[in-house]
Amino acid sequence: MPTLDPRIDAYIEGAPEFAQPLLRHWRAQVHAACPEVEETMKWSRPHFMYGGKILTGMSAFKAHCGFGFWNDQAVDESDRKDGAMGQLGRVSTLKDLPNQRELRVMIKRAAELIASGAKPPRMAQRSAERKPPPEIPSDLAAALKANAAARQVFEGFPPGAQREYVEWIIEAKKEETRLKRLVQAVEWIAEGKRRNWKYENC
Structure with missing residues (x-):
């Protein structure tokens, strides 16, 4: 059985x-x-x-x-x-x-x-095609500059983890959604969390 x-x-x-x-x-x-x-x-x-x-x-x-x-x-x-x-x-x-x-x-x-x-x-x-580090949008760059803890964690992320946050933010269709994601992203990053941290231990 x-x-x-x-x-x-x-x-x-x-x-x-x-x-x-x-x-x-x-x-x-x-x-x-x-x-x-x-x-x-x-x-x-x-x-x-x-x-x-x-x-x-x-x-x-x-x-x-x-x-x-x-x-x-x-x-x-x-x-x-x-x-x-x-x-x-x-x-x-x-x-x-x-x-x-x-x-x-x-x-x-x-x-x-x-x-x-x-x-x-x-x-x-x-494995064969390693993408270059993502281009950080200006609003995310400014938000990270204003939060030293988040900036330090983000800079320590591998390119793929950085890209997940960048894509999540730039894919927002409305400005208010983008702002909300930006605030949430900085909060999670400061806590050392990747974009999909909720699913990493499932």
Whole structure:
């Protein structure tokens, strides 16, 4: 019998009614195809681990579910994604998923990739293409200059962590939203927190 994480039970029970059978189906297929998986919660969403690494994960939204593999090579996306989380697009019924045989082939393929040590293409690309440090917008630069603690922490962040804050601020569509994010950013930075600190220990 598989070992089930009660947090995932709670997640499924709290998901929209249409999503519950989809989440249960995916969970059952993962355990059937790879009995060695271990369940856990990461970033507040159910994940399945194999060999200490993420095999696959699932998420429920208001009108669809997202299912995907950590290593994209486990599945041929073939235009399924549609901007949705995961590689299988927006799934709202069981008919939107591959059939049971195809699903299990994907899951086994994902486990084989982990066992072989293969890195997801996106991770290999990130390693090969290091982005330069972000350009700090003037309002953030001024706010950091006015707060010595925040400035010191921000300067110690790696470029990726700096970029997360910069993008969050410049993507605000309204000036009032930008100002609110700016104030919140400086407060979090002064406390040594990264932009997505809430999810780092999930």
